[in-house]
Amino acid sequence: MRVFNETRIQKHKLTSTQVIALGFLGAILVGTLLLLIPVATAKGQQTDFVTALFTATTSICVTGLVVVDTFSHWSFLGQLIILFLIQIGGFGVITLYSLVMMAMKKKFSLSTRLLIQDYYNLDSIHGLIKFLRRVVKDTLMVEGVGAVLYAFFFVPRFGFFRGIWISIFNAISAFCNAGMDVIGANSLIDYQTNLPLNIITMTLIVLGGLGYVVWFDFIETMKKSIKHKYNLHTFWSRMGEHSKLVVHLTIFFLVTGTLLVLLFEWNNPDTIGNLPVGKKILVSLFQSVTFRTAGFATVPQDALTPSTCLIGCIYMFIGGSPVGTAGGVKTVTIFVVLLNVFSFIRNRTEPVVFSRAVSDKLITKASAIVMANLMLTMVLIIALIQVSHAPTLAAAYEIFSATGTVGLSRGLTGNLNLAGRIVVMIGMYAGRIGPISMALFFSTKRSDKNDIQFANGHYIVG
Numbered sequence: 001m002r003v004f005n006e007t008r009i010q011k012h013k014l015t016s017t018q019v020i021a022l023g024f025l026g027a028i029l030v031g032t033l034l035l036l037i038p039v040a041t042a043k044g045q046q047t048d049f050v051t052a053l054f055t056a057t058t059s060i061c062v063t064g065l066v067v068v069d070t071f072s073h074w075s076f077l078g079q080l081i082i083l084f085l086i087q088i089g090g091f092g093v094i095t096l097y098s099l100v101m102m103a104m105k106k107k108f109s110l111s112t113r114l115l116i117q118d119y120y121n122l123d124s125i126h127g128l129i130k131f132l133r134r135v136v137k138d139t140l141m142v143e144g145v146g147a148v149l150y151a152f153f154f155v156p157r158f159g160f161f162r163g164i165w166i167s168i169f170n171a172i173s174a175f176c177n178a179g180m181d182v183i184g185a186n187s188l189i190d191y192q193t194n195l196p197l198n199i200i201t202m203t204l205i206v207l208g209g210l211g212y213v214v215w216f217d218f219i220e221t222m223k224k225s226i227k228h229k230y231n232l233h234t235f236w237s238r239m240g241e242h243s244k245l246v247v248h249l250t251i252f253f254l255v256t257g258t259l260l261v262l263l264f265e266w267n268n269p270d271t272i273g274n275l276p277v278g279k280k281i282l283v284s285l286f287q288s289v290t291f292r293t294a295g296f297a298t299v300p301q302d303a304l305t306p307s308t309c310l311i312g313c314i315y316m317f318i319g320g321s322p323v324g325t326a327g328g329v330k331t332v333t334i335f336v337v338l339l340n341v342f343s344f345i346r347n348r349t350e351p352v353v354f355s356r357a358v359s360d361k362l363i364t365k366a367s368a369i370v371m372a373n374l375m376l377t378m379v380l381i382i383a384l385i386q387v388s389h390a391p392t393l394a395a396a397y398e399i400f401s402a403t404g405t406v407g408l409s410r411g412l413t414g415n416l417n418l419a420g421r422i423v424v425m426i427g428m429y430a431g432r433i434g435p436i437s438m439a440l441f442f443s444t445k446r447s448d449k450n451d452i453q454f455a456n457g458h459y460i461v462g
Contacts, residue, residue, distance in 0.1 A: 064407020179295015257288030295407025
């Protein structure tokens, strides 16, 4: 009987993937109920269940697509709930659970440590609690500095209390790559050419998208460099290969994105066509940054040329870097896939970057992530076109934004019918936890077929 019970318990034990997926779903449902509280809605407005569910989903998934204006539809309490949901989404429900455990001084079990390891995609469970504390501490510190810097711009314009609130909301939303704000109908468009404000916002977005592993590696290497008086070359050589790759890829995508937006929008009078050269570059740089899961906009997205929108879809699909607040398949993931392609073309036996080989297991994982995300995105685009009869480009832009947890829209979100909203919510949820995690959610046991070795088959590809 005891053996039977243990087997039965093991059979019904949730995997890390299932716990993470259910955790996000539970947070969304709680957020929905909180937003349905009458005092969470501004006077003269009404909130139905679907609107509350959509808003809770976009907040927890740090996407930023909204069916009602955040600044006018919700009361201060409603906005506070949304901000809390964004912060949870940025940290992740597993991090929130761990914080509660630490506050209650509970001991972390091995299963909890493995859960945290899976959530942050780390190689080892060693030093997890220290890593978790640093994540929370450094996040709050960066958001706090961002809020203080924002206050210099928003307090003079909106008054002390509202200016402080806007500053706090924007700092958290920018760092968490949520893209939601409580400024007004035009969001950051009124600050399109404000250099300091653009820099603050872009810095918060990029820092959130770099990933905590890169942060901590940079800080530790900097401390050693100061102690041992390393020069810049030695400092860079002491950085981990992952951090160096992330920095290279971040710079590459920011620069290429800026140049492509400049190229396709140069003569567009509805975006940057009437601006001087310096301001054209600034607006294009911001658009390049926001494409990679940020969701803020300094130009109307429905005014962008079709070429820019298609480039935007690609960049939204790629997203930020691993173990950060950004979405998408991640820069390193797409790089590994492309590296494998070019290594095959060059007839190299193994892909190599920074004199380090990329394992077959990593290549397989990266390829699976890219294909799963791409297939899901294509299916949802077709579904959205079918149920809402939206223009193809607008539907594609909407879904790439949803699955990449970006939050940019060509004015489609607010006009979606019920079926269209459900499709977009599925995209946001799947994009936050990952399509592969969605598939693994329904898998409760390891396949026995992994223990069987089969003879190679004769197949032809290409």
